[in-house]
Amino acid sequence: MDSSYPTKRPTDATYVDDDFEPPTELLNLPWIDIHNHAHTLSWEDRERYALSGCEGMVMVSSGYHWTPYKPVRADDVRFLWDDAINRRAAIERNHFFEANLGLGVHTGVRIENPDELLEAMADYCALEEVVAIGETGVTPSQHVERWGLDEQRAIVETQMELADAHDLPVLLHTPNLSADTKRSYRPEVHTPGYEKNSGLGQKPVIEGDNPELEAVKIDVEAARDAGLDEEQVVASHADPNNTAYLMEETDCYLSFTIGHSWLVGVTAADVADAIDEYGPERIMIDTDCANVLRTDPFALKRAIFELYRYGIDPVDIRQVVVENPRDVFDFSA
Numbered sequence: 001m002d003s004s005y006p007t008k009r010p011t012d013a014t015y016v017d018d019d020f021e022p023p024t025e026l027l028n029l030p031w032i033d034i035h036n037h038a039h040t041l042s043w044e045d046r047e048r049y050a051l052s053g054c055e056g057m058v059m060v061s062s063g064y065h066w067t068p069y070k071p072v073r074a075d076d077v078r079f080l081w082d083d084a085i086n087r088r089a090a091i092e093r094n095h096f097f098e099a100n101l102g103l104g105v106h107t108g109v110r111i112e113n114p115d116e117l118l119e120a121m122a123d124y125c126a127l128e129e130v131v132a133i134g135e136t137g138v139t140p141s142q143h144v145e146r147w148g149l150d151e152q153r154a155i156v157e158t159q160m161e162l163a164d165a166h167d168l169p170v171l172l173h174t175p176n177l178s179a180d181t182k183r184s185y186r187p188e189v190h191t192p193g194y195e196k197n198s199g200l201g202q203k204p205v206i207e208g209d210n211p212e213l214e215a216v217k218i219d220v221e222a223a224r225d226a227g228l229d230e231e232q233v234v235a236s237h238a239d240p241n242n243t244a245y246l247m248e249e250t251d252c253y254l255s256f257t258i259g260h261s262w263l264v265g266v267t268a269a270d271v272a273d274a275i276d277e278y279g280p281e282r283i284m285i286d287t288d289c290a291n292v293l294r295t296d297p298f299a300l301k302r303a304i305f306e307l308y309r310y311g312i313d314p315v316d317i318r319q320v321v322v323e324n325p326r327d328v329f330d331f332s333a
């Protein structure tokens with residue numbers, strides 16, 4: 001006991017162990033968010049990324065959340081790609097992190113004439129700022145209109161062939177089981193925090209006990225058929241339902257999405273468990289921050305500290321938040 005404090009009677013300070021050394025290197029550790037939709041966020045949200053040490057990001061433009069018309073046509077998605085290209089350089093000049101793009105065809109809603117998009121895609125893949133294809137991957141159930149599994153799989157596989165031809169990674173949107181809720185909301189308010197008319201959800205196209213895992217298995221099979229190296233597949237939205245399969249039966253990378261934990265239930269604790277079990281070599285973290293969802297631009301920075309608290313070594317944290325992303329998505333170090 002150290003009794004050298006001049007306090008009137010002992011305080012907590014008297015009993016504190018001196019052997020705690022704060023991991024000060026984590027305060028300024030740079031990090032890369034390999035999956036977000038920051039081009040849909042506010043200027044202030046993007047500034048939050050910069051303020052908390054973000055060195056680079058992949059802004060993903062693929063998705064049906066932002067196409068206003070239903071049914072969706074190829075041109076609607078093409079507009080999203082062009083919008084992201086239009087604004088990317090200005091975002092970099094405003095906030096100084098390296099802002100790259102992921103472009104793809106999401107299968108969360110059926111697109112009427114997808115071949116037009118797939119044909120145009122090759123020219124987009126050749127752009128220097130396009131560092132990934134995605135997010136894509138078969139989806140068990142669609143918004144507004146169902147999309148048959150065979151058609152979805154073909155579209156995913158074609159994108160994987162393009163990825164292979166252009167030496168790009170594919171960002172998979174692996175479906176999550178949703179978090180346990182204590183009580184359901186009244187149906188007419190849908191999901192508070194998520195701007196989606198969930199009343200337009202369609203009957204699933206994948207049956208069985210675990211369609212979410214089944215979808216990932218179909219994606220991996222598509223990658224194999226496309227001749228795409230599994231190390232070029234990054235399964236975003238990793239969760240306890242798909243981690244063991246992806247780690248033990250594939251060479252894919254896993255990226256845990258922690259920017260909307262309230263919705264999917266995945267937190268830094270899941271990331272820490274995966275690092276303990278499998279090592280940091282094929283693990284990343286992303287925020288998936290987007291304007292249609294209650295999301296947190298500080299989530300990745302918060303996770304850096306939380307991983308340390310959960311016992312993860314700073315060297316491993318660094319590998320997960322900056323080195324793996326640099327290697328796979330070709331960011332300049």
Ligand SMILES: [Zn+2]
Nearest residue numbers: 036060135288
């Ligand atoms: Zn996303």
